[in-house]
Amino acid sequence: MSAGLQITGWPAHDSAISSIHFGPDETSIFSLGSDGKIFEWSLQNQGRVLWSTDCSRFCNPENSKHYRREMVLDATGRRLLVTSDSVRSPIYQVRGYKNSLKTLPHSSAITTVDWHPTLPVFLTGSADHSVRVTSIL
Numbered sequence: 001m002s003a004g005l006q007i008t009g010w011p012a013h014d015s016a017i018s019s020i021h022f023g024p025d026e027t028s029i030f031s032l033g034s035d036g037k038i039f040e041w042s043l044q045n046q047g048r049v050l051w052s053t054d055c056s057r058f059c060n061p062e063n064s065k066h067y068r069r070e071m072v073l074d075a076t077g078r079r080l081l082v083t084s085d086s087v088r089s090p091i092y093q094v095r096g097y098k099n100s101l102k103t104l105p106h107s108s109a110i111t112t113v114d115w116h117p118t119l120p121v122f123l124t125g126s127a128d129h130s131v132r133v134t135s136i137l
Helices: none
Strands: 017-022 028-033 037-042 049-054 071-073 079-082 090-093 110-115 121-126 131-135
Touching: 017 071, 028 071, 071 110, 079 110
Parallel strands: none
Antiparallel strands: 017 028, 028 037, 037 049, 071 079, 079 090, 110 121, 121 131
């Protein structure tokens, strides 16, 4: 027995999809491919790209076998945080023209990320066995 009825779908990436999330207003979704490409897709105009970026310089495909790629949006839907093979992770400004930010460094790859549900505070966890709680002021 199936779990539900498909509403819509479309070909989205040239690689496996590692992470997917609804946008903050639920009219779009964000997807992260294992190749490091990130897309924001319209749910009202299926398959239409609203925004995209490429974080492949932070994502070594060889390490994808060891660590799952993750991304997460902040509460406003304006900042996107992504895991990284580097000691810092990128923080992208969604549909913004500001320079991207980077997290404070760990001593090894950043393997998991999350945002606080209401505050400009994020979490990073690393292969160095550490956790950081950071505020953007």
